[in-house]
Amino acid sequence: xxxxxxxxxxxxxxxxxxxxxxxxxxxxxxxxxxxxxxxxxxxxxxxxxxxxxxxxxxxxxxxxxxxxxxxxxxxxxxxxxxxxxxxxxxxxxxxxxxxxxxxxxxxxxxxxxxxxxxxxxxxxxxxxxxxxxxxxxxxxxxxxxxxxxxxxxxxxxxxxxxxxxxxxxxxxxxxxxxxxxxxxxxxxxxxxxxxxxxxxxxxxxxxxxxxxxxxxxxxxxxxxxxxxxxxxxxxxxxxxxxxxxxxxxxxxxxxxxxxxxxxxxxxxxxxxxxxxxxxxxxxxxxxxxxxxxxxxxxxxxxxxxxxxxxxxxxxxxxxxxxxxxxxxx
Numbered sequence: 464x465x466x467x468x469x470x471x472x473x474x475x476x477x478x479x480x481x482x483x484x485x486x487x488x489x490x491x492x493x494x495x496x497x498x499x500x501x502x503x504x505x506x507x508x509x510x511x512x513x514x515x516x517x518x519x520x521x522x523x524x525x526x527x528x529x530x531x532x533x534x535x536x537x538x539x540x541x542x543x544x545x546x547x548x549x550x551x552x553x554x555x556x557x558x559x560x561x562x563x564x565x566x567x568x569x570x571x572x573x574x575x576x577x578x579x580x581x582x583x584x585x586x587x588x589x590x591x592x593x594x595x596x597x598x599x600x601x602x603x604x605x606x607x608x609x610x611x612x613x614x615x616x617x618x619x620x621x622x623x624x625x626x627x628x629x630x631x632x633x634x635x636x637x638x639x640x641x642x643x644x645x646x647x648x649x650x651x652x653x654x655x656x657x658x659x660x661x662x663x664x665x666x667x668x669x670x671x672x673x674x675x676x677x678x679x680x681x682x683x684x685x686x687x688x689x690x691x692x693x694x695x696x697x698x699x700x701x702x703x704x705x706x707x708x709x710x711x712x713x714x715x716x717x718x719x720x721x722x723x724x725x726x727x728x729x730x731x732x733x734x735x736x737x738x739x740x741x742x743x744x745x746x747x748x749x750x751x752x753x754x755x756x757x758x759x760x761x762x763x764x765x766x767x768x769x770x771x772x773x774x775x776x777x778x779x780x781x782x783x784x785x786x787x788x789x790x791x792x
Contacts, residue, residue, distance in 0.1 A: 464489050466782075467526040467545070470533030471495035471506050471515060474622055475555060478775035479530050480508050482744075486779055489786075496521045496533075518544075526550050528785060530778050546581040551785050553583050553778045557663075560584040560671055567674050570780040571722040572598040577784050585781065588773025589613050589664065589687065589696055590671040595746045595772070596765050597702070599720045600713065601676055605705035607759075608682035611668055614690045614697040615653055616737060617645060619769050628691055645691050653687035662687055694741030695768040701754055702761045713761070714751055722772070727751045735766035743768055744776045 466483065470476040476497075483490055493513045495506045505512035518541050521529070525548045531538050535558040542552045542559070559565040559582060566576035567584045569591050577583060586594070597606065617624040623640045630637035631646035643650050653664035665685040673679045718725050726735045727749040734749030746767045754760035767773055 465492045465526040466490045467494035467496055467521050467529040469496040469529060469531045472497040472501050474618055475532040475770055475774045478770045482775045482779045494521050494524055494526050528782050531555055542582055551581055553781050555585040555774055555778055568781050569594055570784055571595050573675055574784045583781055585778050586671045587667040588619055588769040590668055591773050591777050592746045592765055592767035593698055594675050595722050596748050599716050603716055604708050606681050606702060607705050608703040610701040611685040612699045613687045616692045616695055616769055618693060650689040653689055692737050694737035695766055697737055698765045700763045704759045707759050717748060722746055737766055740766045740768045744771050746772055
């Protein structure tokens with residue numbers, strides 16, 4: 464199978480190559496695509512080098528599947544070109560997520576939405592890890608309202624953000640990606656501010672969750688924070704349900720949910736951290752406890768590697784679902 468990775472030299476693109484290899488996705492030919500300055504260089508995959516090609520060269524080779532992680536403008540301009548050749552495009556940018564004709568997919572939650580779509584959107588990293596945990600709880604108890612606080616790794620911004628953090632840590636004047644110092648600091652801003660004074664990242668959590676869970680009536684508010692962390696994103700979430708819940712039953716539901724690992728033993732200081740989650744494909748949840756300030760409410764702490772389940776792993780899981788759909792058709 465011909466597989467193109469668009470943005471193959473970026474943080475997420477390289478992680479996509481790693482996950483494709485680890486999961487033994489049936490790649491007979493890799494087509495790595497990157498910016499013009501990278502064309503002609505090579506990336507390693509499957510024990511051998513593959514030459515980076517231009518966008519036009521990649522389209523002309525008619526890949527079966529294309530994993531896009533090269534930014535929204537690139538996806539808007541070029542994803543349809545790939546799809547017109549019969550290629551299935553799985554796009555990691557925000558460009559197509561809210562298009563009503565494009566499925567927004569987290570395989571553990573709504574793989575059935577894929578169907579025969581030639582263009583599939585990968586949700587925002589923070590949304591993915593959250594809905595993997597919340598979907599089975601919504602199915603059982605019905606979610607009325609979510610209050611979300613995120614603590615997001617610099618890797619979510621890209622290579623230059625990681626370099627800013629490490630330069631600050633070394634005492635070297637950095638190229639500033641963020642409006643403030645990130646080392647030994649927290650910045651309550653992920654992405655740009657919108658007219659309502661929420662950031663784009665915060666509104667992604669609202670809008671994408673509504674679409675994936677098919678529950679636009681859920682009240683959702685969010686504050687997203689960038690923290691000096693490499694390993695992954697963390698989320699403190701307060702959930703108000705429509706129905707009362709038994710805490711042990713709720714934990715049992717999460718324990719049995721695909722893609723979720725429960726780490727919840729306060730007596731042993733057992734709970735997930737982003738450093739623990741780094742390099743892993745699952746979503747981890749702990750600090751599961753009632754909100755004692757109001758009925759039918761719960762507090763959760765959710766952690767995942769944002770480059771893995773929050774991006775590359777989810778995209779490759781979608782690719783496997785595409786293969787499965789083809790075999791059934």
